[in-house]
Amino acid sequence: MSDKEIIDTLVDGGKATPGPALAPRLSMMKVNIQEVFKKINDKTKDYSGMKVPVKIIIDKKSKDIEIEVGTPPTTSILKKEMGIELAKITEEEKTAGKTSVGNLTMEQIVKVAKMKQDNLLAADFKNAVKTIIGICTSMPITIEGKKPKEVLKEIDEGKYDELLK
Secondary structure (H helix, E strand, O other), X not given: OOOEEEEEEEEEEOOOOOOOOOHHHHXXXXXXXXXXXXXXXXXXXXXXXXXXXXXXXXXXXXXXXXXXXXXXXXXXXXXXXXXXXXXXXXXXXXXXXXXXXXXXXXXXXXXXXXXXXXXXXXXXXXXXXXXXXXHHHXXXXXXXXXXXXXXXXXXXXXXXXXXXX
């Protein structure tokens, strides 16, 4: 039998509460429930307004608690940054000349890259940012009022080097 109990759950970022699904399980483990949720909320506060996968790992003997936070999909984070729910342009909007669902700043792109960096297969932070920009291409999103491919070219030319440190 394992010395650790692992509980997988999905919580509201920064607003997790002991509900009927988790409280009894944590109570059975004889851990401080308030402490568990304080740790979860501290670790998920950057994902406010999004559902976040969380793994609660409890050492059965010492009652030590470890919280591992997953990240929401990149597209969800980007939509939240823009304040939209659906990243789609209707036929009516296309006819009116609309070509993107929103515009992000480079600072917002950097923020998303920092959130997702551990989950990306990027050699360094600059490449993590470029990966996020690549995702913007498929949504369609503009960055600093430009198409993502233009911004990728500017990154390669060194325009944003100061921001990408």
